Amino acid sequence: MKHLLILGGGSAGVMLANRLRKEVPQDGLKITVIEKKETHIYQPAFTLVVFDLDVPENLVRPMKGLLYEGINLVTDEVTKINPKSNSVTTAKNGDITYDYLVVATGAKYNYDEPIGMKAGLEKAEKVFTFYTLDGAIKLRDALKNFKGGTIACTVSEMPIKCPAAPMKFIMMAEDYFNSVRGIRDKVKFIFTTPMPAVFSREPYASKLSEIFKRRGIETIANFTPSDVDNEKCVVKDYGGKEFHYDLLCIIPPHEGESYIEESEGVGDAANWAHCDKHTMLTLKHSNIYGIGDATDFPTSKTASGVRKQAHILSNRIISHLKGEEPTDTYDGEIICPMLTKFNRVMFAHFNYTESMSPAIESYANWVLKVHMLRPLYWNLMLRGLM
Numbered sequence: 001m002k003h004l005l006i007l008g009g010g011s012a013g014v015m016l017a018n019r020l021r022k023e024v025p026q027d028g029l030k031i032t033v034i035e036k037k038e039t040h041i042y043q044p045a046f047t048l049v050v051f052d053l054d055v056p057e058n059l060v061r062p063m064k065g066l067l068y069e070g071i072n073l074v075t076d077e078v079t080k081i082n083p084k085s086n087s088v089t090t091a092k093n094g095d096i097t098y099d100y101l102v103v104a105t106g107a108k109y110n111y112d113e114p115i116g117m118k119a120g121l122e123k124a125e126k127v128f129t130f131y132t133l134d135g136a137i138k139l140r141d142a143l144k145n146f147k148g149g150t151i152a153c154t155v156s157e158m159p160i161k162c163p164a165a166p167m168k169f170i171m172m173a174e175d176y177f178n179s180v181r182g183i184r185d186k187v188k189f190i191f192t193t194p195m196p197a198v199f200s201r202e203p204y205a206s207k208l209s210e211i212f213k214r215r216g217i218e219t220i221a222n223f224t225p226s227d228v229d230n231e232k233c234v235v236k237d238y239g240g241k242e243f244h245y246d247l248l249c250i251i252p253p254h255e256g257e258s259y260i261e262e263s264e265g266v267g268d269a270a271n272w273a274h275c276d277k278h279t280m281l282t283l284k285h286s287n288i289y290g291i292g293d294a295t296d297f298p299t300s301k302t303a304s305g306v307r308k309q310a311h312i313l314s315n316r317i318i319s320h321l322k323g324e325e326p327t328d329t330y331d332g333e334i335i336c337p338m339l340t341k342f343n344r345v346m347f348a349h350f351n352y353t354e355s356m357s358p359a360i361e362s363y364a365n366w367v368l369k370v371h372m373l374r375p376l377y378w379n380l381m382l383r384g385l386m
């Protein structure tokens with residue numbers, strides 16, 4: 001019997017494993033997931049936690065209950081892929097062999113740069129991030145106690161998970177101090193991005209620029225932070241620009257997991273799995289696929305993209321099992337719900353080549369994002385039913 005080994009039990013690993021287990025009987029394929037953590041976290045609701053629109057308990061579930069019967073879960077850390085012997089080295093369970101391998105280990109944060117970011121985050125007095133659940137909770141509490149001054153959101157580098165999330169944060173914060181706290185006149189908002197503009201895709205880019213301008217959110221483009229000075233409360237960039245903050249929300253640089261570096265021919269310089277953007281196969285190995293945030297697909301790193309990719313990869317693996325040439329390919333499709341203010345969400349829906357939805361803020365989109373997506377995730381998406 002063929003053995004499919006999936007590295008990582010996040011959104012991508014669980015969606016793929018469950019979808020395949022549903023499609024392929026147990027005597028047709030052995031499926032193993034290696035995951036280093038005991039719990040699974042629903043990250044798209046971190047932004048909601050910051051504004052008290054969801055509670056942390058709803059976002060975390062034990063790994064064990066998430067996989068269908070007939071899927072082996074190994075709780076361990078992958079330390080290396082050995083493509084020559086079709087095996088993976090783990091911290092506790094030695095080497096595990098595979099016929100097909102899927103890299104689904106997501107992205108990790110690099111806290112070494114900009115200088116001073118790590119110390120600021122550890123102090124958690126004026127510097128925060130909502131890219132972890134713990135960080136989202138701390139930022140929520142800091143916003144509740146904020147009396148006035150400058151709130152800045154700065155993106156260190158690209159790519160990051162859900163590139164729209166920092167924009168959601170700053171737009172929601174502006175509305176929070178306007179409609180919830182009623183002290184908008186005491187708060188200045190700054191948004192910085194290393195990119196030439198807040199967003200690259202039309203028609204969403206123009207719409208977001210118009211919102212930022214109308215609501216007085218200052219934008220500093222082409223800003224790659226080099227230093228966070230926790231004493232003076234100043235962020236500097238490599239080009240000599242700087243700004244002052246009273247509360248800083250920072251998105252740390254992202255990279256692929258370190259074990260990719262040890263795995264011959266799997267990753268690029270930033271440890272992203274180097275894959276064909278359509279077939280999802282790594283470029284140098286015909287039986288190693290990549291999925292989700294761990295890859296270098298030139299599209300946004302989102303759970304919505306992962307859902308589409310899991311569907312395609314599941315079909316491709318079924319084709320392999322039948323001895324057929326896989327024909328399913330990924331077109332880069334993602335859907336990103338952008339919270340623009342309380343009760344309004346705009347969906348950015350696009351693929352590698354075109355935008356697929358208008359730039360419209362609506363209450364119906366809000367209901368879907370804030371009230372429906374999390375239950376849909378736990379009950380349908382993760383189970384491979386949607």
Ligand SMILES: Cc1cc2nc3c(=O)[nH]c(=O)nc-3n(C[C@H](O)[C@H](O)[C@H](O)COP(=O)(O)OP(=O)(O)OC[C@H]3O[C@@H](n4cnc5c(N)ncnc54)[C@H](O)[C@@H]3O)c2cc1C
Binds near residue numbers: 012
């Ligand atoms: C603040 C924020 C907001 C977001 N908002 C949205 C949104 O609105 N919509 C949307 O669609 N997406 C959103 N996302 C993105 C979404 O959460 C990710 O794209 C999605 O979770 C990616 O799934 P993944 O399986 O690739 O990675 P992950 O879900 O991160 O899973 C990777 C797994 O691999 C495991 N792992 C790592 N290294 C090893 C190892 N060496 N050995 C064993 N296991 C390992 C990790 O423990 C983890 O469980 C958001 C993310 C963040 C942070």
